[in-house]
Amino acid sequence: MVSRAGRKTDAGFGKQSSRDALLQAVKNLMTRGGTIDVSLSDIAQESGLNSALIKYYFGTKQGMMIALVEDVVLADIAQLHHLLESDANPVEKLRSQIGAIVNVYFRNPYLNRLVNKLFEDPESAEILAERVSRPMAAVQRALIEQGVEQGYFRNVDPMLLYFMVLGACDHLFFGQRMLKVTFGLDIMDEQLRKSYANTILDLVMNGILLPKPAA
Amino acid sequence: MVSRAGRKTDAGFGKQSSRDALLQAVKNLMTRGGTIDVSLSDIAQESGLNSALIKYYFGTKQGMMIALVEDVVLADIAQLHHLLESDANPVEKLRSQIGAIVNVYFRNPYLNRLVNKLFEDPESAEILAERVSRPMAAVQRALIEQGVEQGYFRNVDPMLLYFMVLGACDHLFFGQRMLKVTFGLDIMDEQLRKSYANTILDLVMNGILLPKPAA
Numbered sequence: 297m298v299s300r301a302g303r304k305t306d307a308g309f310g311k312q313s314s315r316d317a318l319l320q321a322v323k324n325l326m327t328r329g330g331t332i333d334v335s336l337s338d339i340a341q342e343s344g345l346n347s348a349l350i351k352y353y354f355g356t357k358q359g360m361m362i363a364l365v366e367d368v369v370l371a372d373i374a375q376l377h378h379l380l381e382s383d384a385n386p387v388e389k390l391r392s393q394i395g396a397i398v399n400v401y402f403r404n405p406y407l408n409r410l411v412n413k414l415f416e417d418p419e420s421a422e423i424l425a426e427r428v429s430r431p432m433a434a435v436q437r438a439l440i441e442q443g444v445e446q447g448y449f450r451n452v453d454p455m456l457l458y459f460m461v462l463g464a465c466d467h468l469f470f471g472q473r474m475l476k477v478t479f480g481l482d483i484m485d486e487q488l489r490k491s492y493a494n495t496i497l498d499l500v501m502n503g504i505l506l507p508k509p510a511a
Numbered sequence: 512m513v514s515r516a517g518r519k520t521d522a523g524f525g526k527q528s529s530r531d532a533l534l535q536a537v538k539n540l541m542t543r544g545g546t547i548d549v550s551l552s553d554i555a556q557e558s559g560l561n562s563a564l565i566k567y568y569f570g571t572k573q574g575m576m577i578a579l580v581e582d583v584v585l586a587d588i589a590q591l592h593h594l595l596e597s598d599a600n601p602v603e604k605l606r607s608q609i610g611a612i613v614n615v616y617f618r619n620p621y622l623n624r625l626v627n628k629l630f631e632d633p634e635s636a637e638i639l640a641e642r643v644s645r646p647m648a649a650v651q652r653a654l655i656e657q658g659v660e661q662g663y664f665r666n667v668d669p670m671l672l673y674f675m676v677l678g679a680c681d682h683l684f685f686g687q688r689m690l691k692v693t694f695g696l697d698i699m700d701e702q703l704r705k706s707y708a709n710t711i712l713d714l715v716m717n718g719i720l721l722p723k724p725a726a
Contacts, residue, residue, distance in 0.1 A: 412688055421692045429693040450717070455694055456710040462689070463682025464675045470685075471674060473627055477636045478644040479670055495671040502665070503718030 315353045317343045319364050326406035330472065332413055362420055365411055368404050369428050376435040386443035391501050393439055394461060397432065398493045401465035408466035433458050440504075449504045457504070464496045530568045532558045534579050541621035545687065547628055577635055580626055583619050584643050591650040601658035606716050608654055609676060612647065613708045616680035623681035648673050655719075664719045672719070679711045 321343035325334040336357065340347040354360035376396065379389045401407055411429070415421040436458050443449035468484065475481045484492070536558035540549040551572065555562040569575035591611070594604045616622055626644070630636040651673050658664035683699065690696045699707070 408686075408689075412685065415688045415692050425692045429689065433693055450713075452710060452714070453706060455690075456707050457714070459682060459686060459690065459707065460679045460711055460714065463680070463686060464678040466685070467674060467678025467681060470627065470681070471623075471678060473630045474623075474644065474677070475670075475674065477630050477640045478648055491668060492671050492674065495667060496675055498665075499667070499672070499675065499718035500714060501718075502720075503714035503716075505717075507722065 314345055314349055317345060318350060318353065318360070319367055321345075322360070322364055323368075323404060323406075326410070327404070330406075330469065332406050332410045358414070358417065358420060361410060361414055362423060365407070365414065365424060366427060368407060369400060369432070376432065380435060380438055386439065386446055386448050387501070387505065390436075390439045390443055390449075390504070391497065393436055394500060395493075395497050397461060398465055398496055401462075401468065402489050402493050405469040407469075408462060409469055443504075448506060450506055452504055457500070461496065461500060468492065529560055529564055532560060533565060533568065533575070534582055536560075537575070537579055538583075538619060538621075541625070542619070545621075545684065547621050547625045573629070573632065573635060576625060576629055577638060580622070580629065580639060580643060583622060584615060584647070591647065595650060595653055601654065601661055601663050602716070602720065605651075605654045605658055605664075605719070606712065608651055609715060610708075610712050612676060613680055613711055616677075616683065617704050617708050620684040622684075623677060624684055658719075663721060665721055667719055672715070676711065676715060683707065 318339060321339050322334060325338055325342055326332055336347040336350060339350065350357065350360055354363055376393055379393055382389060411424060414424055433455070437454035440449060440452065440454045440457065444451050468489065472484060475484060481488075533554060536554050537549055540553055540557055541547055551562040551565060554565065565572065565575055569578055591608055594608055597604060626639060629639055648670070652669035655664060655667065655669045655672065659666050683704065687699055690699060696703075
């Protein structure tokens with residue numbers, strides 16, 4: 297099957313795992329290197345696979361990057377639709393959704409940078425907007441609106457909240473040099489990443505809650 | 512007078528205004544272009560001044576960029592020290608400080624990107640860290656600690672709060688393409704910038720407040 301982005305999926309034995317190995321190699325390279333510029337030969341070396349397989353599975357490097365974003369984000373998108381239909385408390389539902397976004401970014405700090413790069417190409421932008429960005433933003437908007445209607449949340453602009461959460465997450469990738477120069481921290485380790493994720497989640501959730509939520 | 516960064520200041524008639532005109536030209540170019548890559552000839556054209564004046568006033572382009580960051584941020588740094596000595600309510604003091612940071616970024620959306628670029632050079636990094644980044648972070652830390660001690664604030668990590676605020680602000684510069692692709696917004700106009708600044712300030716301040724502040 298070839299998708300609009302030229303992606304090829306293959307259920308043959310051993311082939312799915314080569315596809316996954318290629319995607320994992322890109323994730324490793326971007327996370328370790330703090331850059332989204334990775335070459336085909338870097339990917340081949342990191343995965344131990346021939347770079348011709350990239351063409352086979354993804355058509356182009358661009359197609360591979362789109363597949364990577366979908367791979368990283370889609371599981372959470374599915375969760376999000378599930379949240380909308382749930383009868384749980386709006387506070388818990390929004391906390392789950394923002395927590396899922398924050399966690400995706402913390403496992404994949406290059407994500408926003410990569411998405412932004414892909415947005416430069418109109419065709420890739422439309423694919424990603426349709427499959428990833430708009431669904432995420434739409435679910436968050438619906439969850440916030442539920443909470444506002446039911447008297448739990450302040451009346452914030454969902455678009456601006458979404459924009460702020462992504463900016464705070466993105467800074468994890470971009471702001472490391474600032475941490476080093478300003479605070480003398482050489483790396484942001486796993487523990488600090490977790491603390492930062494929790495700080496974002498707590499501040500945003502406490503920030504959106506009305507002082508006296510409905511019973 | 513020549514500073515460590517090779518900056519020259521000059522009290523001669525008309526000269527200060529040429530210096531300011533050069534800095535203003537860079538601000539205009541970066542804000543309009545959404546990029547920190549501006550050439551000497553762009554600066555000359557935008558300011559209507561000879562690019563040799565850049566060497567005269569700032570020594571190098573790097574020196575000019577350091578002077579720009581100081582020019583943009585220093586007035587607020589002064590304010591911040593004033594805040595520490597004030598007897599005002601910790602909530603109002605922190606709101607003023609974060610509000611000042613947010614406003615500087617909203618008037619100068621290229622700021623974080625430029626600072627990060629300058630941080631690549633160890634000498635520039637140390638100058639900016641000493642004059643700008645560490646004082647800002649230290650004042651914010653002291654204000655948060657005051658508020659925690661006096662029972663107004665949750666016990667957040669001041670470094671992570673600072674990091675989150677800068678990330679949210681920085682996204683204004685970096686995230687515009689996301690806004691366009693995801694929400695169909697062509698530009699973030701003045702009104703939307705202001706709404707976003709208020710959203711950040713309100714969410715962070717509401718987020719840090721304890722449910723029942725001390726009387």
